Amino acid sequence: MAALQLLMLSIVLYAVGAVLSLTWSKARPLGSYVAAASTLMAALAGLGAAATVLAGGQAVAGEFPSVVPFARFSVELDALSALVLAVLSLLAAATAIYSLAFDRQFAGAGAGVLGFLNNVFILSLVLVVASANAFYFLVFWEIMTLASFFLVAYRQDREAIHAGILYFAVGHVAAAALIVSFVILFLHAGSFDFAAIRDAQLPPAVRHVVFALTLLGFGVKAGVVPFHFWLPPAYAAAPATMSALMSSKVAVYAFVRVGLDVLRVHDDRWGLFVLALGGLSALLGALYAVNENNLNRLLAYSSTENVGIMLMGIGAGMIGAATGNGVLAGLGILAGVFHLVNHAVFKGLLFLGTGAVTCRLGTASMQAMGGLIKRMPWTAAAFLTGAMAISAIPPLNGFVSEWFVYQSLFAAGASDSPLVKGVAPLAAAILALAGALAAMAFVKAFGITFTGPARGERARQASEVPGAMVAGMVVLAAGCAVLGLGAPAVGPYLARAASTVVEAAPITIRAGLAVVPGAAAGPVISTPLVALLLGVLAALAVLVAVLPGGSRSGRRVDESPWACGYAYSHRMAYTSAAFAQPLRVLFRSPYSFQVAARSLLARLEVLGTGTMRFLQRVEPVWERWLYRPVASGTLWLGRRVQSLQMGNVRVYGLYLIVALIVLLLSAAR
Amino acid sequence: MNGGSGIWLGLLQALFILLVAPLFTGLARILRARMHSRRGPGILQDYRDIWKLMRRQEVVPSEASWVFRVAPYVILGTTLLIAMIVPVLTVRSPLAMVGDLILVVYLFTIVRFVLAAAGLDSGSGFAGVGASREMALGVLVEPVIILVLFIVALLSGSTELGTITAKVVNGDLAYHSPSFWLAALAFAIATFIEMGKLPFDLPEAEQEIQEGPLTEYSGPSLALLKWGLGVKQLVVVALFLAVFFPFGTAVTPAPGPVVLAMVAWLAKVTAIYLIVAVLENSMARFHLYRVPIVTGLVFGLSLLSLVYYALNS
Numbered sequence: 001m002a003a004l005q006l007l008m009l010s011i012v013l014y015a016v017g018a019v020l021s022l023t024w025s026k027a028r029p030l031g032s033y034v035a036a037a038s039t040l041m042a043a044l045a046g047l048g049a050a051a052t053v054l055a056g057g058q059a060v061a062g063e064f065p066s067v068v069p070f071a072r073f074s075v076e077l078d079a080l081s082a083l084v085l086a087v088l089s090l091l092a093a094a095t096a097i098y099s100l101a102f103d104r105q106f107a108g109a110g111a112g113v114l115g116f117l118n119n120v121f122i123l124s125l126v127l128v129v130a131s132a133n134a135f136y137f138l139v140f141w142e143i144m145t146l147a148s149f150f151l152v153a154y155r156q157d158r159e160a161i162h163a164g165i166l167y168f169a170v171g172h173v174a175a176a177a178l179i180v181s182f183v184i185l186f187l188h189a190g191s192f193d194f195a196a197i198r199d200a201q202l203p204p205a206v207r208h209v210v211f212a213l214t215l216l217g218f219g220v221k222a223g224v225v226p227f228h229f230w231l232p233p234a235y236a237a238a239p240a241t242m243s244a245l246m247s248s249k250v251a252v253y254a255f256v257r258v259g260l261d262v263l264r265v266h267d268d269r270w271g272l273f274v275l276a277l278g279g280l281s282a283l284l285g286a287l288y289a290v291n292e293n294n295l296n297r298l299l300a301y302s303s304t305e306n307v308g309i310m311l312m313g314i315g316a317g318m319i320g321a322a323t324g325n326g327v328l329a330g331l332g333i334l335a336g337v338f339h340l341v342n343h344a345v346f347k348g349l350l351f352l353g354t355g356a357v358t359c360r361l362g363t364a365s366m367q368a369m370g371g372l373i374k375r376m377p378w379t380a381a382a383f384l385t386g387a388m389a390i391s392a393i394p395p396l397n398g399f400v401s402e403w404f405v406y407q408s409l410f411a412a413g414a415s416d417s418p419l420v421k422g423v424a425p426l427a428a429a430i431l432a433l434a435g436a437l438a439a440m441a442f443v444k445a446f447g448i449t450f451t452g453p454a455r456g457e458r459a460r461q462a463s464e465v466p467g468a469m470v471a472g473m474v475v476l477a478a479g480c481a482v483l484g485l486g487a488p489a490v491g492p493y494l495a496r497a498a499s500t501v502v503e504a505a506p507i508t509i510r511a512g513l514a515v516v517p518g519a520a521a522g523p524v525i526s527t528p529l530v531a532l533l534l535g536v537l538a539a540l541a542v543l544v545a546v547l548p549g550g551s552r553s554g555r556r557v558d559e560s561p562w563a564c565g566y567a568y569s570h571r572m573a574y575t576s577a578a579f580a581q582p583l584r585v586l587f588r589s590p591y592s593f594q595v596a597a598r599s600l601l602a603r604l605e606v607l608g609t610g611t612m613r614f615l616q617r618v619e620p621v622w623e624r625w626l627y628r629p630v631a632s633g634t635l636w637l638g639r640r641v642q643s644l645q646m647g648n649v650r651v652y653g654l655y656l657i658v659a660l661i662v663l664l665l666s667a668a669r
Numbered sequence: 670m671n672g673g674s675g676i677w678l679g680l681l682q683a684l685f686i687l688l689v690a691p692l693f694t695g696l697a698r699i700l701r702a703r704m705h706s707r708r709g710p711g712i713l714q715d716y717r718d719i720w721k722l723m724r725r726q727e728v729v730p731s732e733a734s735w736v737f738r739v740a741p742y743v744i745l746g747t748t749l750l751i752a753m754i755v756p757v758l759t760v761r762s763p764l765a766m767v768g769d770l771i772l773v774v775y776l777f778t779i780v781r782f783v784l785a786a787a788g789l790d791s792g793s794g795f796a797g798v799g800a801s802r803e804m805a806l807g808v809l810v811e812p813v814i815i816l817v818l819f820i821v822a823l824l825s826g827s828t829e830l831g832t833i834t835a836k837v838v839n840g841d842l843a844y845h846s847p848s849f850w851l852a853a854l855a856f857a858i859a860t861f862i863e864m865g866k867l868p869f870d871l872p873e874a875e876q877e878i879q880e881g882p883l884t885e886y887s888g889p890s891l892a893l894l895k896w897g898l899g900v901k902q903l904v905v906v907a908l909f910l911a912v913f914f915p916f917g918t919a920v921t922p923a924p925g926p927v928v929l930a931m932v933a934w935l936a937k938v939t940a941i942y943l944i945v946a947v948l949e950n951s952m953a954r955f956h957l958y959r960v961p962i963v964t965g966l967v968f969g970l971s972l973l974s975l976v977y978y979a980l981n982s
Contacts, residue, residue, distance in 0.1 A: 371732065373734045373735075373736065373790075374734055384736075388782070391778065391782060392775055392778065393775070393778060393779050393782060394768075394772060394775050394776065394779070399775055402775075403771055403772070403775075406771050406815075406819075406828075407771075407828070409819075410819065410822065410823065410828055413819065413823045414823055414826070418979045418980055419979075421823075421978065421979040422975060422976065422978075422979035425816055425819040425820055425823065425975055425978070426816070426972075426975065428815055428816065428819045429812040429813070429815055429816035429819070429968075429971075430812070431815075432774070432811045432812045432814070432815035432816070433808065433811065433812040435775075435778070435811070436778070436804075436807045436808040436811040436812070437808055439778055439781065439782055439804065439807065440785075440804035440805070440807070440808060443782055443785045443786055443789070443800070443804055444789075444804075446786060447785065447786050447788075447789030447790065447800070448789065450734075451732075451733075451734055451736055451737075451786065451789050451790035451792075452732055452789050452790060452791075452792045452797075453732045453792045512766075513766075514766060514767075522827055522829065523769035523771075523827055523828040523829040523832075524765070524766060524767075524768070524769070524829075525767070525768045525769060525771075525772050526766060526767050526768065529764075529766070529767045530750070530767060530768060530772070533750050533753070533764075533767065534743075534746055534747065534750055535746075537683070537745075537746035537747075537749045537750055537753075538739075538742045538743055538745070538746030538747075539746075540746065540749070541741070541742040541745040541746050541749075541893060541897075542742050544745075544893065545723065545741070545742070545889040545890070545892070545893050546889075548720065548723035548724050548889070549723075549724055554726060554727075555726070555727045555728075555729055555888075556726060556727070556728045556729070557728075557729050557730075557731055558728045558729060558730050558731060559730075559731055560730060560731060560732070560792075561730040561732065561791055561792045561793035561794075561796070561884070561885050562793060562795075562884060562885065563793070563794065568792075570792070572793075572794040573732075573789075573792045573793070573794060573797060574789060574794060574796075574797020574798065574800070574801065578797065578801065579789075579797065579800070579801045579804075580801075581801065582801060582802060582805035582957060582958070583805060583808065585958050586805065586808075586809070586958065586961055
C-alpha cells in the first residue's frame with residue numbers, strides 16, 4: 001500500500017479509537033481493549049507509512065479536501081517527517097499497549113475520556129508532522145495544545161489544574177508568536193503553503209523577524225531555558241502515557257521544519273544563537289534535574305536538557321549551512337534529529353517506568369521509594385536501560401546521538417571563523433558538563449528508586465505491574481538498544497532526513513559496522529563492536545574471578561550493611577537530597593538557596609524541642625528574577641492604561657477628536 | 670591498522686595493563702611508605718592481596734541486588750576495553766575501528782555510573798557518600814577532559830586517538846605551540862584528579878571518594894574491583910601518555926619494537942608514579958568543596974589553550 005493511504009488509514013484508526021474509547025468506556029473491559037487495539041493498529045499503519053517513505057527515498061505529497069477557501073489541506077511526508085512520524089507511531093504503539101493495564105486505575109474516573117484525549121493528542125501530532133500548509137499546521141497545533149491541556153489538568157486536583165492553566169497560557173503565548181509569523185509569511189508569499197513560502201522572495205528583515213518569532217514559539221513549547229518553568233508542573237500532573245507522548249518533542253521538529261526548511265535562514269549568527277541557547281538549556285536543565293526529588297519533575301528538567309542538546313546540534317548545522325560547509329550542515333542537523341528520535345524513545349520509556357512506580361506507590365517522590373528492583377524487576381530493568389541511554393552510556397542510543405553532536409561541534413571547531421572556532425570546543429565542554437550532570441541525575445533516579453532499602457511502607461509491599469505495562473516498556477527499551485546497536489543501519493536514513501533540510505546530498509554516515517561523521521576516512525564508532533567487546537571482556541572478568549576458586553566457598557548474605565557497629569536502619573541509607581548535596585554547594589548561584597532554619601524563630605524552636613527541623617528549598621531563580629518582574633510590570637502597565645478610562649464622556653470625546661486630528665495629519669503628509 | 674591484527678594487539682595491551690596494574694598500585698604504596706619513613710609492604714603486596722581476596726568467601730548485604738553483583742565485572746571489562754583502544758604500544762590505536770577519544774571518555778562514564786549505582790545498591794550510608802562524591806567529581810573533571818582533548822583533536826584534525834598520537838610522534842604537534850603545552854598541563858592535572866590521589870582522595874581512608882562505593886564488597890568481588898580501579902588508574906595515565914607523550918611507542922606492530930615500547934611505557938609510567946607520589950605526599954587532603962578551586966584553575970588553563978587555538982592556527 002502506498003504511504004499516503006497508510007497515513008490516511010492511520011488517521012482514521014486514531015479517530016475511531018478516540019470515538020470508541022469515549023462511547024464504549026462503560027462496556028469495560030472489552031471496550032477499552034477494542035479502543036486500544038484500534039490505536040495500536042493506527043500506530044502500526046503510521047509506522048508502515050513512514051517505513052514506505054524512508055525505504056522508497058521519495059517524498060510523497062497529497063491533498064485532502066479543505067474546509068476553508070484560502071488554504072489547501074496539503075500533506076507531505078518527506079524523509080524528515082516520515083522519521084518523526086515513525087518515532088511518534090512507536091511511542092503511540094508502546095503507550096497503547098501500556099494503557100491497557102495503566103488506565104485501569106482510572107476506571108470509573110473517566111478512563112474513556114483519557115483514551116479519547118490520548119488519541120486526539122496523537123492524531124493532532126501526526127497531522128502537525130504531516131501538514132504542508134501553515135494554516136492547517138496551526139489548526140492541528142491548536143488541537144494538540146487543547147488536548148494536552150485537558151490531559152495535564154486530567155487529575156483535577158489543585159496542583160493539576162494549576163499546571164493545566166499554566167500550560168494553557170504558555171501554549172497560547174507560543175501560538176500567538178506562530179500566528180503572527182505565519183500571517184506575516186502569508187502577506188508576503190500570498191499563500192499558506194509551505195512550498196509557496198519556500199519559493200517566495202522574502203525581504204531579509206522579514207525573514208529574521210519571522211525566524212525570531214518561530215524560535216520563540218517553538219522554543220516556549222519545547223521548554224528551552226528561560227521557558228522551562230512550565231514543564232515540571234505539567235509533567236508532574238499529566239498521566240504517564242501523556243508525558244511519554246509529550247516527550248516526542250514535536251516542537252523541535254516543527255522548528256526545524258518551519259525555521260530551517262521553510263524559511264531557509266542561512267545566517268551564522270542565528271546558528272550561534274541557537275547553539276548558545278541549546279548550551280544554556282542543556283546545562284541548566286541538567287543542573288535542575290540533579291536536584292529534584294520527584295521523579296516526574298526530574299524527568300521534566302531533563303527534557304529541557306535534551307532539547308538543549310538537540311538545539312546544539314541544530315545550531316552547529318545552521319552555522320554549516322550559512323558558511324557553505326555541507327558536511328557540517330548535514331552532521332549538525334543529523335545530530336539534532338537523531339537526538340530527537342532517541343530522546344523520544346528513552347524519555348518515553350522513563351516516563352512509562354515512572355508511571356509504573358507511581359501507580360504502585362501512589363507518589364512520585366523518591367523519598368518514599370527504594371528497593372523496588374526486587375519487587376518490580378522488569379520495571380527496574382527497563383528503567384535502568386532508559387537511564388543508561390539518557391546518560392549517554394555506550395553502546396546505547398543516547399551515546400550515538402551525543403557523539404554526533406560532538407562530531408558536529410568538532411567540524412564547527414575546524415572552520416575558519418575565530419569566533420566559531422572558539423565557541424565550538426566550549427560548547428563541547430558544556431555538553432560534557434551537562435552529560436556528567438545527567439549521569440548523576442539518573443544514577444540517583446535509578447539508585448534511590450530501585451535499589452537500596454525500601455524507604456516507605458508502600459515501597460516494601462509493592463509488586464510488579466501487569467504484563468501489558470511491562471510489554472509497553474519493553475518495546476521502548478528494545479528501541480533504545482536497536483537505535484544504539486543498529487546505528488550503522490539507521491544512520492543513512494537520518495542522513496537523508498537531514499539532507500532534506502539543508503538541500504545537499506546526504507552525508508556519508510555508515511562504514512561497515514561503524515558510523516562515521518561525513519567521511520569514510522576518519523574517526524568512527526562501532527556500537528555493535530563495543531557491545532561485543534564489553535561482553536567478552538566482562539566474561540573474561542568473570543573467568544578471572546571464578547578460576548582461583550573463591551566462588552566455590554559460596555556467598556553469604558549478610559543481614560545488613562556495615563554501620564560502624566550500630567544497628568542498621570534504612571534511614572542510614574543515602575537519600576536523594578543528600579546525593580545531590582555536593583552540587584548544591586558547588587553550583588550555589590544558579591540554585592539560589594534559602595536555608596529556612598537560619599531564622600531566629602527556628603533557632604528558638606531548636607532550643608525548645610532539642611530537635612532541629614531543617615528545611616531547604618531550591619528557590620525558583622527564574623521566577624523571581626524574570627517572570628515576577630514581567631508579570632508585575634504588565635499589571636503596572638495595565639493600571640496606568642486604566643487611568644485613561646475615567647468614565648467622563650467629555651474626556652472620551654476629547655480622545656476621539658485627538659485621534660481624528662492625528663489621523664488627518666498623518667493622511668495629509 | 671586492519672581489523673584482525675588490531676584485535677590481537679589490543680588484547681595484548683589489555684592483558685599487559687591488567688598484569689602490571691597491581692605492580693604500580695604496589696609501587697605507589699611503597700613510595701608513600703618510604704616518604705612516611707616506614708618500610709611498607711613489598712612491591713608485590715597488591716598481587717598477594719588480590720590473590721587472597723579471590724579465594725575468600727563473599728559476604729553480601731541483604732539489601733543488595735544484581736546491580737551490586739555485576740558491577741565488578743562490568744567495571745573491569747570496561748577499563749580493559751579502554752586499555753584496548755588507547756594507543757599504548759603502537760602509534761596507531763589497536764581498535765581504531767571501534768571508537769575514538771569521545772568513546773573513551775564515555776567509557777569512563779560507564780565505570781563511574783556503575784560504581785555509583787552499586788554503591789547506592791548496597792544500602793550503606795558510606796557507599797552512598799562515596800557514590801555521590803564520585804559523580805560530583807565527574808561533574809568537575811569531565812568538562813575539562815573533553816575540552817582539552819577537543820582542542821588537541823582540532824589541532825591534529827581528527828578525534829581518532831591514533832591520528833593524534835601519530836601527529837605528536839611525527840612532530841606535527843609539538844610543545845612549542847602554546848595551545849598544546851597549555852592543554853598538556855591542564856590534562857596532566859585532570860589526570861592526577863582522575864587517578865584518585867591526595868589531595869582529592871585519601872586511599873588509606875576507606876570511606877573516601879573512590880573507595881566509598883567499595884565499603885560493602887568482599888572476597889572475589891572486592892579483588893576484581895580493586896584490580897579494576899588499578900587498571901583504571903593506569904589507563905588514565907595511558908591516555909595522557911598517548912596524547913601528550915607518546916614517544917617510544919612502536920611505529921609498526923612487529924614483535925621487536927612492541928617489546929621495546931613496553932619497556933619504554935613502563936619507564937614513563939614509573940616516572941609519572943614517582944612525580945605523583947611526591948605531589949601526593951606533600952599535600953593534605955582537600956575538602957571536597959575546595960576541589961573547584963583546582964578544577965577552575967585547570968579549566969582556566971584549557972580556556973587559555975582554546976584562545977591560542979582560536980586565534981592562532
